[in-house]
Amino acid sequence: MSRILPAWLLVGCLASLATADDPSRVFPPDRKPTDRRLTVVRTLNDKDFFLKPPATLPEWQARRQAVREQLLVANGLWPLPAKTDLKPVIHGRIDRAGYSVEKVYFASLPGHYVSGNLYRPRTSDGQLPAGKLPGILCPHGHWRDGRLYDAGEKAAQAQIDKKAETNLAAARYPLQARCVQLARMGCVVFHYDMVGYADSQAIAHEAFNDVQAELRLQNLMSLQTWNSVRSLDFLLSLPEVDDRRIGVTGASGGGTQTFILCGIDDRPAAAFPAVMVSTEMQGGCVCENASYLRVGTGNVEFAALFAPKPLAMSGANDWTLHIERKGLPELQAIWKLYGQPDRVQARCWPEFEHNYNQPAREMMYNWFNQHLDLKQPTPIREKPFEPIPPAQLRVYDEKHPRPADSKNATALRAYLTEVADRQLAACRPDDAAGLQRYREMARPALRVMLGSTLPTNREIEIRSAQRKTEVPGVQIRALILGRRGQGEQVPALWVRGKSFNGTAVVWVDPVGKASLFADGKIQPTAQQLLDRGCGILAVDVLGTGELALGKLPGVNPRFAGYTYGYNRPLIAQRAHDILTAIVAARQQPEVRQVHLLGRGSAGPWALLARGLAGSTVARTAADVNGFRFEALQSIADENMLPGAVKYGGLLALTALIAPDELLLHHLKGSDADWTVAAYKAADATAKLQRYDDRLDDAKVVEWLVR
Numbered sequence: 001m002s003r004i005l006p007a008w009l010l011v012g013c014l015a016s017l018a019t020a021d022d023p024s025r026v027f028p029p030d031r032k033p034t035d036r037r038l039t040v041v042r043t044l045n046d047k048d049f050f051l052k053p054p055a056t057l058p059e060w061q062a063r064r065q066a067v068r069e070q071l072l073v074a075n076g077l078w079p080l081p082a083k084t085d086l087k088p089v090i091h092g093r094i095d096r097a098g099y100s101v102e103k104v105y106f107a108s109l110p111g112h113y114v115s116g117n118l119y120r121p122r123t124s125d126g127q128l129p130a131g132k133l134p135g136i137l138c139p140h141g142h143w144r145d146g147r148l149y150d151a152g153e154k155a156a157q158a159q160i161d162k163k164a165e166t167n168l169a170a171a172r173y174p175l176q177a178r179c180v181q182l183a184r185m186g187c188v189v190f191h192y193d194m195v196g197y198a199d200s201q202a203i204a205h206e207a208f209n210d211v212q213a214e215l216r217l218q219n220l221m222s223l224q225t226w227n228s229v230r231s232l233d234f235l236l237s238l239p240e241v242d243d244r245r246i247g248v249t250g251a252s253g254g255g256t257q258t259f260i261l262c263g264i265d266d267r268p269a270a271a272f273p274a275v276m277v278s279t280e281m282q283g284g285c286v287c288e289n290a291s292y293l294r295v296g297t298g299n300v301e302f303a304a305l306f307a308p309k310p311l312a313m314s315g316a317n318d319w320t321l322h323i324e325r326k327g328l329p330e331l332q333a334i335w336k337l338y339g340q341p342d343r344v345q346a347r348c349w350p351e352f353e354h355n356y357n358q359p360a361r362e363m364m365y366n367w368f369n370q371h372l373d374l375k376q377p378t379p380i381r382e383k384p385f386e387p388i389p390p391a392q393l394r395v396y397d398e399k400h401p402r403p404a405d406s407k408n409a410t411a412l413r414a415y416l417t418e419v420a421d422r423q424l425a426a427c428r429p430d431d432a433a434g435l436q437r438y439r440e441m442a443r444p445a446l447r448v449m450l451g452s453t454l455p456t457n458r459e460i461e462i463r464s465a466q467r468k469t470e471v472p473g474v475q476i477r478a479l480i481l482g483r484r485g486q487g488e489q490v491p492a493l494w495v496r497g498k499s500f501n502g503t504a505v506v507w508v509d510p511v512g513k514a515s516l517f518a519d520g521k522i523q524p525t526a527q528q529l530l531d532r533g534c535g536i537l538a539v540d541v542l543g544t545g546e547l548a549l550g551k552l553p554g555v556n557p558r559f560a561g562y563t564y565g566y567n568r569p570l571i572a573q574r575a576h577d578i579l580t581a582i583v584a585a586r587q588q589p590e591v592r593q594v595h596l597l598g599r600g601s602a603g604p605w606a607l608l609a610r611g612l613a614g615s616t617v618a619r620t621a622a623d624v625n626g627f628r629f630e631a632l633q634s635i636a637d638e639n640m641l642p643g644a645v646k647y648g649g650l651l652a653l654t655a656l657i658a659p660d661e662l663l664l665h666h667l668k669g670s671d672a673d674w675t676v677a678a679y680k681a682a683d684a685t686a687k688l689q690r691y692d693d694r695l696d697d698a699k700v701v702e703w704l705v706r
Contacts, residue, residue, distance in 0.1 A: 026491035036487030049298030053333035076217035099183035108230035111407035116192030132242035141254030146197030148390035251356030281319035291564035291642035308338035315348030501533030502592035512545025513538035578609035598622035626668030659684030666694035
């Protein structure tokens with residue numbers, strides 16, 4: 001569990017500056033800022049993934065859109081790939097009393113196949129019931145052998161003894177029991193494999209964990225989420241299925257798939273994620289995690305995306321134990337905004353361990369009966385059934401072998417890269433329409449990758465700190481910046497000369513604000529700005545100056561999504577602090593315009609922030625430092641930003657700055673083609689200056705404050 005610093009430790013009164021030996025300091029030498037990011041690293045096992053319901057429906061709808069975009073970006077599905085031909089194969093029908101079971105496989109992507117079993121209701125003469133039938137999608141979760149799960153007789157009998165089950169067949173084959181009962185209730189049910197389970201063996205369940213996969217947001221959760229979308233496509237392709245009556249239900253990891261699918265796809269009409277929605281543990285598998293997924297959010301809020309459609313959940317003696325008092329009330333507040341608080345429910349059975357047993361299944365049957373208009377007499381009780389031996393449920397056999405074109409992880413990643421590159425090329429800003437397409441794609445993606453936005457005036461805190469030293473000829477105010485409620489303390493200096501013309505320059509340097517000084521005096525470049533009448537706001541963004549980390553944050557070696565899924569990458573934290581500083585500069589007395597200066601290796605940080613700053617910044621000058629995300633070799637690199645390559649790299653994201661004035665220097669072979677195209681498309685070519693070599697500081701200042 002992460003350790004959260006108490007609010008009373010935040011600086012609420014005036015902080016003292018140190019001695020004259022270091023005029024850049026805001027805090028005394030023996031004291032560091034109490035910025036929670038210096039001590040807190042969030043994990044999936046934290047216990048505070050709470051939902052804070054907005055006060056109004058418009059506020060929630062805006063938040064809902066932002067979280068939905070976050071889900072799509074994290075899953076590598078922003079924008080969604082084109083849907084290719086499913087080429088479904090249905091075979092091997094097994095008839096039982098009142099239903100049949102068939103074997104299915106189809107291509108969710110060319111060369112990647114989803115496999116599973118299709119349960120259909122049957123009349124006494126073996127025909128489908130007349131009329132349109134409801135459809136139920138069943139992801140299985142992390143049961144041993146997936147949809148082929150067999151608990152064994154001993155474990156089954158133990159469940160009966162605990163009153164978790166009432167008949168041996170269901171206790172031994174609880175996943176079959178769910179599908180059979182739903183089919184008997186008149187539903188068409190598709191029970192499909194997770195990647196690496198049962199018949200889905202072309203790709204292992206733990207794959208996609210290297211630098212290039214992260215830079216392109218290729219991960220197992222993305223693949224499984226897309227498989228769920230395509231499974232829904234398959235279910236809806238069946239002529240007997242009613243597209244207005246679609247339910248989704250799964251437990252544990254299948255519960256995760258349930259609320260993720262329902263969070264990004266509008267077609268389901270009712271949902272029942274079992275033993276997974278919680279303010280505590282968020283999902284322990286690589287297929288339940290992805291970079292950016294839960295930065296500032298969590299499973300309860302993901303479930304809320306389904307509002308106001310009917311949602312019910314079950315809990316057990318696991319991380320969902322407290323769902324009725326932690327999670328459900330907040331969800332009911334969201335549904336109440338729509339005037340329908342009764343359409344979300346949860347019940348916990350604390351006497352049972354992690355499960356999707358008969359009491360929870362019967363709650364689900366009754367929920368779907370009510371909200372999918374199944375017209376079954378209530379209360380519904382699960383009936384005994386004749387289980388099918390798991391071997392007979394397998395999809396592939398001699399007549400239906402595994403498709404010869406099945407791709408392994410390497411081949412599939414190559415295909416996904418090709419698709420993403422084509423999507424990116426289609427948004428190239430070669431004209432005004434292309435620039436608009438790129439903005440619509442890249443701005444939400446950048447917002448998610450940085451985990452930030454340009455804050456409003458009310459969202460930031462600016463606190464003064466007393467200084468005991470002065471530098472001749474300048475006025476210096478020591479400040480502590482941050483976002484309200486986020487526990488941040490960003491040390492900053494606001495420096496003005498003898499005259500001030502209303503122009504503020506946000507100064508970002510890899511050394512931090514100490515770079516303003518040399519031998520206790522203002523250094524020449526900063527003095528040049530002051531002599532031109534500018535004020536300077538210099539900041540120690542995270543990892544620099546007084547916010548130094550000592551060493552780079554660790555990244556989970558098993559999967560980067562366990563780290564970046566809950567914490568902003570360091571370069572994103574730095575861009576976040578720059579956005580805070582931009583608004584803080586705008587709030588200083590007499591400031592009329594703000595420029596942004598990114599020096600040395602801090603230039604790329606400034607460019608990323610500038611992509612979200614809009615018209616708040618007038619001019620931007622940045623040292624590109626020859627940086628390319630494509631060249632990163634380590635997941636733990638201080639400049640690692642998952643997804644950056646997917647969206648074109650640094651100088652494609654820089655295209656978001658067009659048409660505002662921009663100076664790029666020290667390109668050193670970095671390709672600024674996208675930025676050039678964007679400025680041309682915006683009819684602002686004259687506002688872009690670019691140089692392969694590093695410019696002299698004096699020339700940069702001359703351009704910035706000309």
